[in-house]
Amino acid sequence: MITKKMEVTNALGLHARPASLLVKSASKFKSDIQMSLNGKQGSLKSIISVLSFSAKKGDVVEITTTGEDEEEAMKALAALFESNFGE
Numbered sequence: 001m002i003t004k005k006m007e008v009t010n011a012l013g014l015h016a017r018p019a020s021l022l023v024k025s026a027s028k029f030k031s032d033i034q035m036s037l038n039g040k041q042g043s044l045k046s047i048i049s050v051l052s053f054s055a056k057k058g059d060v061v062e063i064t065t066t067g068e069d070e071e072e073a074m075k076a077l078a079a080l081f082e083s084n085f086g087e
Helices: 016-026 047-052 070-082
Strands: 002-007 032-037 040-043 060-066
Touching (some): 002 070, 016 047, 040 047, 060 070
Antiparallel strands (some): 002 060
16 A cells, blocks of 8 residues: 655646546556545546545545556556646
8 A cells, every 4th residue: 555645736626638648547557546525435437436525726636546457557647737727
């Protein structure tokens, strides 16, 4: 299990486009991938779950990957956050 905190830095937060990029990336991996924010937790493989967080710029989310490809999954997700979701 790998857990990492990441800050949402894009101006509009995790709106539909970055949320869909997260779900698309997470869905490529076999590992269980969870995100939590303010005590709420949900699957990063579900667009409804990701959008329900309503994460805004400056929010720090915690992502946990668990499974056989957890390291690769975490690297891919961290890269999305670091690239500001291409915005």
